[in-house]
Amino acid sequence: MEFELFIIGDEILSGRRQDRHFAAILALLEERGHHLAGVYYLPDQPDRLEAAFRQQQARGLPLISCGGIGATPDDHTRLALARALDLPLVRHTEAGGLIEQRFGEAAYPHRIHMADFPAGAGLIPNPVNQVAGCRCGHTHLLPGFPEMAWPMCAWLLDQYYPAVAAEIRHSLIAIDAREGELIDLMQELVQHWPAVRFSSLPSYGNERHPAPHIDFSVSGQEPEVDEAYDFLRQALSLRGINLI
Structure with a gap:
């Protein structure tokens, strides 16, 4: 809710x-x-x-x-x-x-x-x-x-307001990635898994990683959130982006 x-x-x-x-x-x-x-x-x-x-x-x-x-x-x-x-x-x-x-x-x-x-x-x-x-x-x-x-x-x-199953959240860091070059990939993800919450947070460096990167996350319920996360990892890897 x-x-x-x-x-x-x-x-x-x-x-x-x-x-x-x-x-x-x-x-x-x-x-x-x-x-x-x-x-x-x-x-x-x-x-x-x-x-x-x-x-x-x-x-x-x-x-x-x-x-x-x-x-x-x-x-x-x-x-x-x-x-x-x-x-x-x-x-x-x-x-x-x-x-x-x-x-x-x-x-x-x-x-x-x-x-x-x-x-x-x-x-x-x-x-x-x-x-x-x-x-x-x-x-x-x-x-x-x-x-x-x-x-x-x-x-x-x-x-x-009875409790419900808490959302599962997966996140990854895409090193030296540029948001503008990945919008088509993001659009494909949100269109394919509309129930999954998606977040893209670019940074020039922070406590999670000192160099420029994008902090991606997906959250929701199984199995959709796992499917969306697997898609994201594979799609970024295919574009040669290093992930942590």
């Missing part, structure tokens, strides 16, 4: 904090055989968030959103999603109860607003401080704190 990822917060876009969600959530998805179809970095701006949620709903893919569901004035994600779904923002009884249990009288007047979700939302449990995230259909709101968001993401994936 393919997912999209929203990473929300001015602190990310300004560089005051480095994003850690992309790599972690990509790994959680890949461990379960799922794919990341797109990642979007968004500011703490209500109108921009609402527009992004509306566009994402039109695309129809499951969404994991990290950030902006706290109780401070710069947290707009919950309300932006409600508006995008044309739903009211309402107090979720169970989420409110969890906040009251966690904070007691200090839940009021501000923290309790973290229990306000689009009407009809379900909860995503938070094992760290019990302040839940929410899910509205296939849209899932998680906090920005990595130590909370990542176990919550793992829970929702295991609960609602």
Whole structure:
């Protein structure tokens, strides 16, 4: 299954904090055989968030959103999603109860607003401080704190999106190869095995190989991925290209 990822917060876009969600959530998805179809970095701006949620709903893919569901004035994600779904923002009884249990009288007047979700939302449990995230259909709101968001993401994936067989990936290095001279070969591969994901990454030299090369990879399920890889190796070898 393919997912999209929203990473929300001015602190990310300004560089005051480095994003850690992309790599972690990509790994959680890949461990379960799922794919990341797109990642979007968004500011703490209500109108921009609402527009992004509306566009994402039109695309129809499951969404994991990290950030902006706290109780401070710069947290707009919950309300932006409600508006995008044309739903009211309402107090979720169970989420409110969890906040009251966690904070007691200090839940009021501000923290309790973290229990306000689009009407009809379900909860995503938070094992760290019990302040839940929410899910509205296939849209899932998680906090920005990595130590909370990542176990919550793992829970929702295991609960609602059963794991499938992980993709097999084969890669090779074509030394001193030139992309422009190999496009016909690449086109033949993708046309013959459309279910296989193909990647061509040229480099002037990196940690994988110090001289100019192309890093080719194919990924997918057997037997197609093995067939595509064998074709690629043989076709490159026939053109006299050294492979590692």
